[in-house]
Amino acid sequence: xxxDAQTARAHMPKGLVALMNQAQGAINTESDAASHEGVAxxxxxxxxxxxxxxxxxxxxxxxxxxxxxxxxxxxPFEQPSAFVRIDADGTVTVTINRLDFGQGVQTxxxxxxxxxxxxDWSKVRSVHGDANQAYADPMMGMHLTGGSNSIxxxxxxxxxxxxxxxxxxxxxxxxxxxxxxxxxxxxxxxxVGPGGKKLGYGALAEAAMKQPVPEKxxxxxxxxxxxxxxxxxRLDAKxxxxxxxxxxxxxxxxxxxxxxxxxxxxxxxxxxSMDDSAAKAIKGVKAVLRVPTDRGGEGVAIVADxxxxxxxxxxxxxxxxxxxxxxxxxxxxxxxxYRELATKPGNVAMQADMAPxxxxxxxISAEFVFPYLAHAPMEPLNCTVKLDGDKAELxxxxxxxxxxxxxxxxxxxxxxxxVKVNTQMAGGGFGRRAIPTxxxxxxxxxxxxAARTAGITAPVRTLWSREDAIKxxxxxxxxxxxxxxxxxxxxxxxxxxxxxxxxxxxxxxxxEAFMVKNGIDATAVEGMKEPYNVPMKLSVHHPDVNVPxxxxxxxxxxHTAYAMETLIDEVARTTKQDPVAxxxxxxxxxxxxHKAALQLAVAQSGYGKxxxxxxxxxxxxxxxxxxxxxxxxxxxxxxxxxxxLHSITAGVHCNLVVNPKSVEAQVQGAALMGLSxxxxxxxITLKDGVVEQSNFGDFAVPRITDMPQVTVHxxxxxxxxxxxxxxxxPPLAPAFANAIAQLTGKTPRELPFKLA
Amino acid sequence: MPTLNINGKDxxxxxxxxxxxLWALRDTLGMTGxxxxxxxxxxxACTVHLNGAPIRSCITHISAAAGQKITTIEAVTTNDKVGxxxxxxxxxxxxxxxxxxxxxxxxSATALLQGKKKPTDADIDAAMAGNVCRCGTYVRIxxxxxxxxxxxx
Numbered sequence: 001x002x003x004d005a006q007t008a009r010a011h012m013p014k015g016l017v018a019l020m021n022q023a024q025g026a027i028n029t030e031s032d033a034a035s036h037e038g039v040a041x042x043x044x045x046x047x048x049x050x051x052x053x054x055x056x057x058x059x060x061x062x063x064x065x066x067x068x069x070x071x072x073x074x075x076p077f078e079q080p081s082a083f084v085r086i087d088a089d090g091t092v093t094v095t096i097n098r099l100d101f102g103q104g105v106q107t108x109x110x111x112x113x114x115x116x117x118x119x120d121w122s123k124v125r126s127v128h129g130d131a132n133q134a135y136a137d138p139m140m141g142m143h144l145t146g147g148s149n150s151i152x153x154x155x156x157x158x159x160x161x162x163x164x165x166x167x168x169x170x171x172x173x174x175x176x177x178x179x180x181x182x183x184x185x186x187x188x189x190x191x192v193g194p195g196g197k198k199l200g201y202g203a204l205a206e207a208a209m210k211q212p213v214p215e216k217x218x219x220x221x222x223x224x225x226x227x228x229x230x231x232x233x234r235l236d237a238k239x240x241x242x243x244x245x246x247x248x249x250x251x252x253x254x255x256x257x258x259x260x261x262x263x264x265x266x267x268x269x270x271x272x273s274m275d276d277s278a279a280k281a282i283k284g285v286k287a288v289l290r291v292p293t294d295r296g297g298e299g300v301a302i303v304a305d306x307x308x309x310x311x312x313x314x315x316x317x318x319x320x321x322x323x324x325x326x327x328x329x330x331x332x333x334x335x336x337x338y339r340e341l342a343t344k345p346g347n348v349a350m351q352a353d354m355a356p357x358x359x360x361x362x363x364i365s366a367e368f369v370f371p372y373l374a375h376a377p378m379e380p381l382n383c384t385v386k387l388d389g390d391k392a393e394l395x396x397x398x399x400x401x402x403x404x405x406x407x408x409x410x411x412x413x414x415x416x417x418x419v420k421v422n423t424q425m426a427g428g429g430f431g432r433r434a435i436p437t438x439x440x441x442x443x444x445x446x447x448x449x450a451a452r453t454a455g456i457t458a459p460v461r462t463l464w465s466r467e468d469a470i471k472x473x474x475x476x477x478x479x480x481x482x483x484x485x486x487x488x489x490x491x492x493x494x495x496x497x498x499x500x501x502x503x504x505x506x507x508x509x510x511x512e513a514f515m516v517k518n519g520i521d522a523t524a525v526e527g528m529k530e531p532y533n534v535p536m537k538l539s540v541h542h543p544d545v546n547v548p549x550x551x552x553x554x555x556x557x558x559h560t561a562y563a564m565e566t567l568i569d570e571v572a573r574t575t576k577q578d579p580v581a582x583x584x585x586x587x588x589x590x591x592x593x594h595k596a597a598l599q600l601a602v603a604q605s606g607y608g609k610x611x612x613x614x615x616x617x618x619x620x621x622x623x624x625x626x627x628x629x630x631x632x633x634x635x636x637x638x639x640x641x642x643x644x645l646h647s648i649t650a651g652v653h654c655n656l657v658v659n660p661k662s663v664e665a666q667v668q669g670a671a672l673m674g675l676s677x678x679x680x681x682x683x684i685t686l687k688d689g690v691v692e693q694s695n696f697g698d699f700a701v702p703r704i705t706d707m708p709q710v711t712v713h714x715x716x717x718x719x720x721x722x723x724x725x726x727x728x729x730p731p732l733a734p735a736f737a738n739a740i741a742q743l744t745g746k747t748p749r750e751l752p753f754k755l756a
Numbered sequence: 757m758p759t760l761n762i763n764g765k766d767x768x769x770x771x772x773x774x775x776x777x778l779w780a781l782r783d784t785l786g787m788t789g790x791x792x793x794x795x796x797x798x799x800x801a802c803t804v805h806l807n808g809a810p811i812r813s814c815i816t817h818i819s820a821a822a823g824q825k826i827t828t829i830e831a832v833t834t835n836d837k838v839g840x841x842x843x844x845x846x847x848x849x850x851x852x853x854x855x856x857x858x859x860x861x862x863x864s865a866t867a868l869l870q871g872k873k874k875p876t877d878a879d880i881d882a883a884m885a886g887n888v889c890r891c892g893t894y895v896r897i898x899x900x901x902x903x904x905x906x907x908x909x
Contacts, residue, residue: 102891238843241843377890425855672892673892707894
């Protein structure tokens with residue numbers, strides 16, 4: 001999802017901002033497992049049981065000049081007390097303001113803070129923040145993990161937090177030694193004084209807590225970085241490699257019950273009738289309850305003392321649905337409808353003169369089809385709700401805890417400040433856990449509410465099966481693209497008439513106000529045209545379809561990059577030009593980052609130098625998304641109509657890299673997810689309103705056998721970091737397709753590939 | 757009440773005989789290291805060892821484990837020589853991202869290495885193809901398995 005932070009903040013509906021602020025609740029400086037009695041669970045690593053001192057618990061603003069103006073004060077996200085806790089033994093626990101769901105911020109953000117703090121990295125630990133205002137994205141003003149924004153938006157924030165904390169430790173040491181702070185320096189967890197005397201951060205923590213929190217701080221010269229930029233192993237690696245890491249699904253509360261929900265097979269349909277006698281007879285089933293489901297639908301929750309009896313209860317449930325009032329989308333019908341729409345004038349996103357099309361020496365007329373895609377993170381969706389009078393507590397892995405807390409409060413009829421969200425480590429998300437409607441949270445609250453009405457006082461965990469998730473909607477929208485391109489014998493593009501048809505992701509959500517302009521959803525067109533200087537007319541249609549849709553890792557670029565990079569490649573091939581040279585020329589004298597990334601991938605891959613086997617070809621693509629650029633040079637073959645990807649060489653420009661290991665992992669993973677769009681079974685289809693797929697048997701995801709060699713190369717840069725959660729995805733499919741086109745003479749225009 | 761031998765200990769399990777081992781472990785016994793991913797033996801997240809061989813606990817009822825030895829992730833990376841080497845290699849190569857699939861991956865990898873001292877890439881493919889990783893950590897899984905084999909040699 002793409003958020004221009006300033007624009008977002010300026011356009012966010014004031015009511016929404018006010019509600020979010022209301023939902024954030026009182027300052028809670030501690031966010032560790034020890035404070036939840038009875039919860040025998042392990043969070044990120046073993047946080048020291050000894051209570052630590054939260055620096056600046058009584059924050060005072062040190063205003064050196066004392067100019068007399070009203071104290072500006074520090075905002076909650078600038079207070080070290082909310083982010084750093086130093087134990088007496090020197091353990092430094094950093095609170096991260098994002099969900100780590102694989103991308104590595106639980107290591108990257110602490111690295112940034114620890115750098116400026118001059119902490120001993122071996123003593124650094126990491127925990128998730130809660131829905132407290134301090135943990136909102138400092139640019140967006142709301143809790144958000146998404147848009148590849150975490151490092152980008154919190155880089156300076158975490159540097160300043162580290163520097164503030166360091167300054168307070170130095171002040172404390174200065175006071176203790178009776179020297180001026182300027183005589184002191186810090187190194188690896190120690191303040192070092194005249195004559196080499198030392199005090200460890202653990203010894204100083206209590207005194208440092210009492211120091212005023214400096215508003216202004218001096219940051220390091222990047223030349224002095226010891227941590228940032230070094231390949232660093234994940235802080236949670238040990239726990240995740242031994243079954244010690246808990247996720248939302250692993251939360252266990254005393255007496256907790258588990259619910260599974262029978263949901264309508266067509267989105268938003270109602271319950272006509274049900275016979276729950278067999279369900280209730282299953283041992284372990286405590287209640288069978290009618291509950292609201294997403295989009296005005298109705299379902300049935302089976303509440304039991306474990307997942308297995310709940311599932312058996314649902315299997316034994318006899319239920320009839322009333323689908324009369326809802327649309328029944330059908331992939332075949334939608335395709336026909338979208339194809340027709342693509343020929344009609346739409347909302348114009350880009351304007352250019354299309355007259356030259358008629359007389360162009362060469363023409364490409366192309367139609368692309370992109371199916372619905374499920375996110376399918378390995379951890380099925382789950383949300384645990386504990387109701388206690390006028391309070392509620394929730395446990396789940398969520399990319400938007402603030403929004404979810406608000407939705408929970410609304411569903412439960414509670415004051416927002418009485419709803420506490422405990423963000424859990426999540427087993428993947430890819431966008432599914434950033435849900436503007438908070439669908440699975442609202443549903444879980446509805447289940448808990450119905451359970452309470454039925455006399456159940458235990459906490460209730462609502463757990464989705466894989467089938468529930470695959471069939472549960474919120475897909476990357478289906479799209480059709482239509483392009484008419486006219487160009488001359490030298491490959492100069494004279495006119496490019498492009499139409500995109502697909503559902504709007506943000507329509508009807510709190511994000512509509514700043515994402516949809518003139519009827520065009522920005523998330524549907526991002527990635528079109530740039531970086532190429534071509535005369536493009538871009539038209540858009542956003543049909544309304546009864547399928548819930550959502551951002552899927554790299555969002556609009558999942559389809560725009562495919563259209564752009566395969567069409568550009570085709571123009572090059574048609575006019576007998578090298579695809580790399582053609583792109584470089586088309587970028588003119590701009591886009592140095594694109595060029596650097598592309599040239600790096602080319603140089604490292606052996607493209608143009610290494611001779612490939614007769615049945616193999618190179619494929620190239622470069623694409624910018626979320627302000628980072630990734631170029632792929634791939635090697636592929638086609639045997640008996642089956643394409644195979646053999647190797648991927650990546651050139652990456654994401655500005656300064658905090659943790660090269662993270663970037664490498666993200667590119668490997670995103671590339672594979674890009675590949676998942678190409679392989680057989682990588683599509684969600686509907687027939688008569690019902691999703692046809694149900695599990696990994698018919699919605700296929702790549703396995704180790706599908707993974708080619710991947711090498712990742714990063715263009716060095718000192719500019720403030722951009723994100724890498726998503727940018728590795730878009731260019732993979734078009735690079736693969738371009739190799740196939742070299743081999744077969746035809747570019748696949750539909751995903752997943754259907755070559756035969 | 758059924759009894760299961762789990763990680764060397766006979767454990768009473770207050771669950772129906774037809775309960776999958778996965779849910780006996782997770783819900784009845786609170787051993788949440790073994791994960792639920794698909795419920796249809798399609799993803800491998802639930803992999804445990806039955807007499808040393810990898811099985812999918814989501815479709816294997818506890819009645820099938822009567823009188824047999826179950827080993828789970830909770831023990832394999834601490835009590836077993838091969839498991840420890842696998843754990844060390846997993847950490848060294850920074851394999852995990854979200855980490856949710858990794859219990860299953862490690863159980864499959866450990867079983868592979870217990871049976872084969874020097875697995876080839878083809879051996880690895882065959883042993884690991886049933887374990888899905890949506891984060892795409894396969895490159896590092898492969899490297900870690902080769903590395904663990906080296907340290908065990």
